[in-house]
Amino acid sequence: GKSQARFISLSPRWDETFSFTVQVPELALIRFCVEDEISLVANEFLGQYTLPLLSLSKGYRNVPLLSKDGGNLEPASLFVHIWYY
Known part of the structure; x- marks a missing residue:
């Protein structure tokens, strides 16, 4: 999913919860990607x-x-914070 930072700073806070069902957990990867929205059509990659x-x-x-x-x-x-059942 995609989220919005709550404020502009060197330590932004997203306060977002993502929930999804994983069919084959043994093959699943999770990717965290951080970008800075620099315009309506472009983002600057910050880290992953x-x-x-x-x-x-x-x-x-x-x-x-x-x-x-x-x-x-x-x-x-x-x-x-990672939580699952």
Whole structure:
């Protein structure tokens, strides 16, 4: 899904909940992608991270962000809450 940041800052907060059904969890990947909307038709890529869905443990997690080519963007990260049943 796509979300909107709540305010402009170096530490934006999305406060969004995404819910979806996964048919084959063993094959599923989840990708976090952060972009800055620079105009109505263009976005600037800021960072991304992709990982196997089953590698996510429940609870609060810090997801590191990487460049398009996989380079480390430390300290850039997302603080997320993972919950499933």
